Amino acid sequence: MRIWDIEPSQMCSQHLLGEHRELHGCWNIIFYGKKGYSNHPETKRWVGKLPALKKRHDLLAEEMNRRSGNPHKTMLPTGTTGIDIQTTYINTIPQQVQLLKTKGCTCCGNNKSII
Numbered sequence: 001m002r003i004w005d006i007e008p009s010q011m012c013s014q015h016l017l018g019e020h021r022e023l024h025g026c027w028n029i030i031f032y033g034k035k036g037y038s039n040h041p042e043t044k045r046w047v048g049k050l051p052a053l054k055k056r057h058d059l060l061a062e063e064m065n066r067r068s069g070n071p072h073k074t075m076l077p078t079g080t081t082g083i084d085i086q087t088t089y090i091n092t093i094p095q096q097v098q099l100l101k102t103k104g105c106t107c108c109g110n111n112k113s114i115i
Contacts, residue, residue, distance in 0.1 A: 002018075008059050008060050010097075011100070011107050015100065015107055030043065030046060030047055049083045057076050
């Protein structure tokens, strides 16, 4: 499970869509009390920060809409409680950029592409 902290516009479509899917999984664990990956470090860093997680979701949805022109359909509930900014990181943003650059895709200006 990975929810990145870099700008969605810097991500390739594969990582953008993958993060969107995982973000919904993380949301379901926290919001609905599902067990799943509730002890995963990525999930734990979002506990008490559902407004921040929703902001991240909205950024991803905006970028998905910009790229595809199709309206995003998987909205998250509003009116959640908690902190609206993420301040806990597993990797710093520069480290996340470097991790994505090793993936062999076009994230973060990488010239490589997946074949």
